[in-house]
Amino acid sequence: MGSKTSCIPGFRDLDIASRRRLLATFCAIDEGELDEVLGGAALDVAAADRMVENAIGALALPFGVALNLQVNGADYLVPMAIEEPSVIAAVSHGSKRARAGGGFRASADEPLMIAQIEAHEVHDPVAASRRIREAEGELVELANAAIPGVRARGGGARRVDVRDLGEGFVVADVLVHVCDIMGANVLNTVAEALGPRIGELAGGALGLRILSNYCERRLVHVTTRIPVESFGCARTSGRDAALGVASASRFAELDPHRAVTHNKGIMNGVDAVALATGNDFRAVEAAAHAYAARTGQYRPLATWQLADGGETLAGTLSMPMSLGTVGGALRVHRGAQIALRLLNVRSAAELAMVAAAIGLASNLAALRALSTEGIQRGHMTLHRRALATPLESGDVPMPSE
Structure with missing residues (x-):
């Protein structure tokens, strides 16, 4: 993305047409092409029939863009395909928090x-x-x-x-x-x-x-270091919020039941990037969970702890990642092709580093919410918006997730 930043204040307040217009400018993609592909023609029936057997159509998922991500000094607007409310918002928030410490640092092993x-x-x-x-x-x-x-x-x-x-x-x-x-x-x-x-x-x-699919030699590694003083909000001090994240991380290290949900939050981000870019997210999931259990006990893929005498919140994630930027569904899926053009990565290794950083950002946002205000406050606000009409009518009970 050159000198452009992935921080775009007010992006969520724009209508869809305005968001596409802004992305077209940032990513040097024709606005008409974005309108055509993301307006419902990302996968036509003929392409679907070539991709799978017994095709009868194509099932759409929401396609959004996560903001604020910085990896190895480069900014990315990250396409994500996911049905769950709050994930893209959480990733954008976690990425913004990480920017206070210089964003994420990442590396990838040989494929x-x-x-x-x-x-x-x-x-x-x-x-x-x-x-x-x-x-x-x-x-x-x-x-x-x-x-x-x-x-x-x-x-x-x-x-x-x-x-x-x-x-x-x-x-x-x-x-x-x-x-x-x-x-x-x-x-x-x-x-x-x-x-x-x-x-x-x-x-x-x-x-x-x-x-x-257990690509244990094809690992990606991500770290971030966030100053505690920048980690607070109006309701919680930076130190208390950082202590809460570190404690929640330790809970996941000690309890496999918690570790499963901890890792599910990571995969919320990773899978959404894999799906948007036409990759096999099931293979990524299977390898991730096998890696999490490699010691004989299921453990968290990402951990957080206080460092520098309690002045820094340090996070680290390592996981296998088999993603591609050529071949597979990319040959025929125009939505996946557009996603990679929006992301502007030059290799599968770079895509893996971005996806893993998104996973760590998702984990950070979830742990911070859990250990401070609780997960439901932000999540249910967006869930209500997704179900606005039935909820306002009183016909649908509030979910208890």
Whole structure:
């Protein structure tokens, strides 16, 4: 976005046409194109019929923009697709709070994903594992021959790991650098290409050949440091609010029941970005929760604590993230294409860093609300607006979420 800022005072008070006009100016996108795509033509029936089986139409979700996000010194207007009231407002608020400390800092690991080839009824797993390891060079070459397009872009198979799972099961995990794609189709191609040779080397029955969505080597890391003095409001001092967030974070570390809801708040933000940009949010969810349980106890993906003698609220988040900026639904979904143009990211790694920062901002806003005024005050105000007509008529009881 260059020198432009993602802080846009009064954005929420504008009508939809005015918001689009402002975004068109900020993001150098033709206003007419925004009107056409976001006015209901993001996915026409013909495109839907090509994307899925037995299509009968397309289901719309609200498509909004989160403000105030700053990651690694760059500003972003972040497209989000979500049905739940208050999430975009919360993310924008959390991002604004983080700006007081310089926004978010983020990094992303290499986009390494796993293609799995499983063999069972293996009578000598130790020998089978040895043979597969000794053939690693051959297997890497065979894998790369199956994905020339990825190789041409600098990606491809890197190595082969072997694990004895017991009960006669042996699995070969092929690590593949997938560049800027999510990688599912490439990984499945690799798994199918290596299947017969792995089965031969294992000396057992060839089983499943498919990717793993647990991309534990494709992590994204986000941190933020917020001065406590800037964290207060008219009702709560900055120190009390920061102490409340740190205490709520510790609660999530100690109790899996709380950690699940803690992480759900993170995924409110992450999933909405993934969905808006045409990515597989179910894969992101599955990997995130597997990572949260990697120690044997389900734990929070993000934690908060006081630092610098109590003067700073420090937050950190690490999680696996398999997002792409090319391929998949992006080939045909005009809404997802527009979302990436609004976001203006240059790589899948940058998209992952933005999505994870949105998750941490969502978590910050939720914990601050929970530990000060309670989650319902802001959330239910927006929920009432979403259901304004039935609530005003008295026909619908107030939800108790």
